[in-house]
Amino acid sequence: MIYRKFYSKFYDLVYFKKNYKKEISFLLNLLKKKQIKFKKILELGSGTGSHGKYLKKLGYDIIGVEKSSQMIKISKEKNIGFKIYNSDLKKFRINKKFDLVISLFHVINYMTKKTALNKFFDTAHYHLKKKGYLIFDTWYTPGVNFIKPSKRTKIFTNKEFKVVKKVFPKKIDESNFEINYKFNIFNKSSKLLFKFFEKHKIRHFDINDLILVAKKKNFQYLSIHKQLNESKPSKRDWGAILIFKKI
Ligand SMILES: C[S@@+](CC[C@H](N)C(=O)[O-])C[C@H]1O[C@@H](n2cnc3c(N)ncnc32)[C@H](O)[C@@H]1O
Numbered sequence: 001m002i003y004r005k006f007y008s009k010f011y012d013l014v015y016f017k018k019n020y021k022k023e024i025s026f027l028l029n030l031l032k033k034k035q036i037k038f039k040k041i042l043e044l045g046s047g048t049g050s051h052g053k054y055l056k057k058l059g060y061d062i063i064g065v066e067k068s069s070q071m072i073k074i075s076k077e078k079n080i081g082f083k084i085y086n087s088d089l090k091k092f093r094i095n096k097k098f099d100l101v102i103s104l105f106h107v108i109n110y111m112t113k114k115t116a117l118n119k120f121f122d123t124a125h126y127h128l129k130k131k132g133y134l135i136f137d138t139w140y141t142p143g144v145n146f147i148k149p150s151k152r153t154k155i156f157t158n159k160e161f162k163v164v165k166k167v168f169p170k171k172i173d174e175s176n177f178e179i180n181y182k183f184n185i186f187n188k189s190s191k192l193l194f195k196f197f198e199k200h201k202i203r204h205f206d207i208n209d210l211i212l213v214a215k216k217k218n219f220q221y222l223s224i225h226k227q228l229n230e231s232k233p234s235k236r237d238w239g240a241i242l243i244f245k246k247i
Helices: 005-014 018-033 052-057 071-077 112-126 141-147 206-218
Strands: 038-043 060-065 083-086 098-103 129-140 152-157 161-171 174-189 191-202 219-225 239-246
Touching: 005 071, 005 152, 005 161, 005 174, 005 191, 018 052, 018 129, 018 239, 038 052, 052 060, 060 071, 071 083, 083 141, 098 112, 112 129, 112 206, 112 219, 129 141, 206 219, 206 239
Parallel strands: 038 060, 038 098, 060 083, 098 129
Antiparallel strands: 129 239, 152 161, 161 174, 174 191, 219 239
């Protein structure tokens, strides 16, 4: 299980520098330039709801799906203004159709098995209207191979806590990593130190492989972009954004 109680509790603090608002306006501009119109959005792996809350504020009709009940708990405390279903996206089915399916911040990289990746596209396809769009970001193989996951330590603080996050990546094979997270949480008022640990299995994708799987699942590939920039990613980019159309 990933994103359990404690990682979820500190998730927004750890990613406080991530500019969700800017990411959403970049995506909206990109989709506007492509003359892609939409109103109803399904978000797969919506986490604590930080992308969706901006879309909701802008008047879009959005629903989320998230496997971690603890992430959903945090989203509720934030008053994000939209519903997130607690479900594994691979199995998720509701009787509603959407114009756009989004899945942001490397959710697809948790689909480490071929069957899981197939199901990711099945779920998106099932919930899209005819000629609906799918947009997601992914760890980008040329970038990951060039930059290489490395050990790192980062410190985050707020009024209550000092969080030390240590990341230990372990290469499993050509496409898969085991990312070990070790957290030391120092409560500033009680002076107590608390530790926890999570192991995430993450897979990066060769874009041509991904396009092939998507094609088999009846998606037409439209374009690839850097994150926050319309141009194509290079080996210096860790991530890439892809857009597909349901056929
Ligand atoms: C890096 S977080 C991104 C969360 C959110 N999209 C954001 O931008 O902050 C990846 C999220 O994907 C969720 N996730 C991973 N596998 C999933 C699955 N099979 N079904 C639903 N959610 C999943 C995790 O629980 C986690 O919340």
